[in-house]
Amino acid sequence: MACFLASVFFLVLQSYAAPPELLQAAVTLHTLDLEAGTSANVSGDLPPPGTSKRAPHSIIIGVRKGGTRALLEMLDIHPEVAVAATEVHFFDWDENYAKGFEWYRDLMPYSYPRQITVEKTPGYFTSPLAPERIRAMNSSIKLLLILRDPAERVVSDYTQVYFNRLESHKPVQAIENLLVRNGALNTRYKAIHRSLYDVHMRNWLRHFPLEQIHIVDGDTLIHDPLPELQKVERFLNLPPRIVSSNFYFNQTKGFYCIRSDGRERCLHESKGRPHPAVNSTVLQKLRSYLREHNHSFYRLVKRTFDWQ
Numbered sequence: 001m002a003c004f005l006a007s008v009f010f011l012v013l014q015s016y017a018a019p020p021e022l023l024q025a026a027v028t029l030h031t032l033d034l035e036a037g038t039s040a041n042v043s044g045d046l047p048p049p050g051t052s053k054r055a056p057h058s059i060i061i062g063v064r065k066g067g068t069r070a071l072l073e074m075l076d077i078h079p080e081v082a083v084a085a086t087e088v089h090f091f092d093w094d095e096n097y098a099k100g101f102e103w104y105r106d107l108m109p110y111s112y113p114r115q116i117t118v119e120k121t122p123g124y125f126t127s128p129l130a131p132e133r134i135r136a137m138n139s140s141i142k143l144l145l146i147l148r149d150p151a152e153r154v155v156s157d158y159t160q161v162y163f164n165r166l167e168s169h170k171p172v173q174a175i176e177n178l179l180v181r182n183g184a185l186n187t188r189y190k191a192i193h194r195s196l197y198d199v200h201m202r203n204w205l206r207h208f209p210l211e212q213i214h215i216v217d218g219d220t221l222i223h224d225p226l227p228e229l230q231k232v233e234r235f236l237n238l239p240p241r242i243v244s245s246n247f248y249f250n251q252t253k254g255f256y257c258i259r260s261d262g263r264e265r266c267l268h269e270s271k272g273r274p275h276p277a278v279n280s281t282v283l284q285k286l287r288s289y290l291r292e293h294n295h296s297f298y299r300l301v302k303r304t305f306d307w308q
């Protein structure tokens with residue numbers, strides 16, 4: 001029955017199907033001297049005078065489905081922030097890392113000296129390689145981590161993969177079939193593993209002090225974005241420039257959208273998708289498995305969250 005209901009739910013949702021998030025790195029190649037005015041990229045566009053390409057001052061390291069896109073777009077409101085257009089996966093994909101720091105820097109936006117550059121690659125948080133490699137690049141970099149209720153995150157993760165598979169005509173399964181194996185919670189399911197925040201955080205804390213990782217409450221960001229953005233401004237030592245009129249609630253989308261530079265924009269339709277109703281017994285199993293991990297995470301970060 002649960003299976004049938006899930007299928008009906010997703011058939012209704014097919015009209016929301018959206019392309020997977022852009023993961024491909026930018027393809028524009030640049031000459032080695034990256035100072036504006038002394039080089040042009042091969043596509044012929046000259047960089048704005050006075051700008052240059054610089055390695056990021058801050059990275060949004062995850063978590064996948066935590067609200068990373070919303071955080072990046074909202075930070076982009078700030079005049080002293082320049083955000084990277086694409087996810088780079090520099091530190092977690094060996095084939096990218098092998099291309100070297102110059103290749104990585106080339107993928108950053110042109111920015112003015114007073115601006116800070118921010119990129120986001122949500123896969124970093126759960127990557128065993130990323131913390132050590134990021135520290136090797138810049139041990140004083142400021143890291144941003146946006147987290148939401150880990151059980152909710154599992155469902156969001158499932159929903160994204162579900163739609164990606166539909167798009168590429170691959171078979172799909174009801175979430176209960178993935179969450180449960182032989183009557184017990186399937187802890188080998190990748191979406192569950194990504195929600196073990198304590199496991200991943202422990203790895204980051206081996207390479208960075210807690211003060212260098214600012215945690216954004218992704219659940220709060222959904223309902224009340226401004227205070228979370230103001231905390232990020234303070235963490236990044238930016239002057240306060242993001243204000244309440246930069247946000248408006250869009251009834252149709254059911255989420256806050258952004259008003260900046262005379263333009264209004266909501267996130268892509270793949271952000272803020274309806275989730276399937278999960279069988280309550282299965283959801284309980286998932287929540288009770290995550291509970292201990294959540295408490296261990298609270299101890300690590302010396303802070304609590306309203307996760308069920």
Ligand code: A3P
Pocket residue numbers: 063064065066067068069070122155156157159221222255256257267270271272273274
């Ligand atoms: P859902 O689509 O499951 O609701 P990420 O960008 O890391 O993939 O995170 C996607 C999540 O960002 C969405 O998950 C949504 O809940 C959340 N989000 C937070 N603020 C949002 C906003 N203003 N508009 C759309 N989605 C937002």
